[in-house]
Amino acid sequence: SAVISQKPSRDICQRGTSLTIQCQVDSQVTMMFWYRQQPGQSLTLIATANQGSEATYESGFVIDKFPISRPNLTFSTLTVSNMSPEDSSIYLCSVEVQGLEKLFFGSGTQLSVL
Amino acid sequence: SQKIEQNSEALNIQEGKTATLTCNYTNYSPAYLQWYRQDPGRGPVFLLLIRENEKEKRKERLKVTFDTTLKQSLFHITASQPADSATYLCALTPTSGTYKYIFGTGTRLKVLA
Numbered sequence: 001s002a003v004i005s006q007k008p009s010r011d012i013c014q015r016g017t018s019l020t021i022q023c024q025v026d027s028q029v030t031m032m033f034w035y036r037q038q039p040g041q042s043l044t045l046i047a048t049a050n051q052g053s054e055a056t057y058e059s060g061f062v063i064d065k066f067p068i069s070r071p072n073l074t075f076s077t078l079t080v081s082n083m084s085p086e087d088s089s090i091y092l093c094s095v096e097v098q099g100l101e102k103l104f105f106g107s108g109t110q111l112s113v114l
Numbered sequence: 115s116q117k118i119e120q121n122s123e124a125l126n127i128q129e130g131k132t133a134t135l136t137c138n139y140t141n142y143s144p145a146y147l148q149w150y151r152q153d154p155g156r157g158p159v160f161l162l163l164i165r166e167n168e169k170e171k172r173k174e175r176l177k178v179t180f181d182t183t184l185k186q187s188l189f190h191i192t193a194s195q196p197a198d199s200a201t202y203l204c205a206l207t208p209t210s211g212t213y214k215y216i217f218g219t220g221t222r223l224k225v226l227a
Binding site for chain 1: 118122146148149150155156157158159163205214216217218219220225
């Protein structure tokens with residue numbers, strides 16, 4: 001299994017600013033993902049965080065808006081840049097442990113942009 | 115277009131009854147399908163996985179069925195308890211294309227005491 005610590009758990013931010021979300025895993029994992037969950041909506045994959053290389057972004061998400069770092073196999077950050085109220089959402093870090101066909105999730109970051 | 119659909123309306127049932135949640139998909143060929151539970155303010159927690167060649171999977175009071183002809187999975191909670199109240203998400207992983215998990219919108223279950 002994997003235990004994920006994600007912070008901050010929530011934040012209220014001003015339009016035009018940026019927020020960096022941190023994700024720490026208690027074991028080395030290959031696959032690490034960032035999801036967004038808007039109110040009443042499904043989890044949408046933003047990107048796969050790749051260790052030592054650029055993240056792989058899904059359609060509709062770009063590096064300039066959501067830069068991701070993954071310096072090692074236990075840690076990643078997601079930055080939400082130049083925020084607007086449309087970015088208000090829950091952001092979730094998740095990992096897949098090799099050999100286990102399931103995802104483990106952090107508790108999420110509830111972001112509100114004013 | 116590709117879709118995964120769960121009943122967006124909340125499901126209210128009486129304690130002790132069996133809750134049945136539905137997950138329908140279109141234009142996917144899933145390698146396997148999973149069910150997760152999500153409580154308010156928390157990330158989803160994995161419950162069960164069923165593969166494309168399996169019809170049914172059980173774990174304690176939980177049962178999942180998978181019908182690839184109907185393109186549907188059913189998730190059952192028997193002898194439901196108020197503590198089972200949560201949002202339940204289905205997710206599938208396609209057999210082809212990019213390796214990823216694709217989630218439905220979830221169904222909120224409320225078990226009434």
